[in-house]
Amino acid sequence: MSNTQDEAVTRLDSAVAEVFETMLERSCDPLEGEVDTVEGRIVARIQFTGAVDGECLLYASQATASVTAEALLGTPSEPHDPMVDDAIGELCNMIAGGWKSKLASPDSNCTISTPAVTRNGLEGYQARFGTKFSRKYSFQGNVFGVVLAF
C-alpha cells in the first residue's frame, strides 16, 4: 500500500472510531483481510469538491442500518422507517467530515456535499478518481463497508 493510501486508511479508521464512540457509544473496529460477506443495499454517498475531489460511500444491509439507526437515536426503528436511511446518510456525513478534518492544509480546503442515500446497492459502481480503497468495519457483529476515492 502506498504512503498516501496508508495515511488515508489510518485517517478513515480514526474517523469511524470517533463517530461510533462519540455518537453511538459503541466501539467499531476495522476488519482486516478480505471480507466478502458485506451485504450492502443501502448506500450513502458524500462528495468532496475543492482541494480534494472525491467521494466517500458507506454501504450496509437493511439489518445493519436498522441497528445503526437504533444506536444513534436510542429508540427502536420500524421496518421501512425513513429514519434508517437518514441515519446511514448522517453516519456517512460524519465519517467523511471527520476524514476531511484530519487532512493537512491545503488538502482540507474542500467542501463536502449533503449525503445522497439510495437502496440500489453498489453493483456497477466505478470510482472516477485515481486513488480508491474500501474498508470493512464491525460493531457488535454488524458489518458495514466504506469506500473512499479521491
Next chain:
Amino acid sequence: MRALIIDDSAVMRKVIERALRQAGLELSEVLQASNGEEALQTLRDNQGSGGLSLILSDINMPVMDGLQFLEARKQENLAHGVPVVMITTEGNESFVLRAIAAGAQGYICKPFTAEQVKARVLPLLRVA
C-alpha cells in the same frame, strides 16, 4: 425554554434535542426546520409569540445553508439577541469565521457528546 433546531437530517434533529435535554435544559418546545429557508419562515411566524432562547443550526444543508441563514436572519433582524450555535462537520476555519461574522456565538463539531453541547450552550444562555 424554546429552542429552534435547524438540520436537514431528522435523525440529527432528534440527536441534538436529546443532547440538549441531557445537558439539563428544560425545553418546553422544540421548533424544527430542515433548512435555512424553513428556519427563517419559522422565525417570522413566531415573532412576538413568546421568547425563543436558543438556535442550533447545521451549516451544510440544501436549499439554504446555515451561513446563508445567519446572513438573512441578520438582514431581517429576526430573533435579535437569541444565541446561535452552529453544529457542523465543517470545522474549517473559514466557515467558522464567516459564521461568527454573521452572528453565530459558537460552534460544535460533529461528532459531539452531550457534555460538549452543555459546555458550549449553557454559558450563552446565562448571558443572553
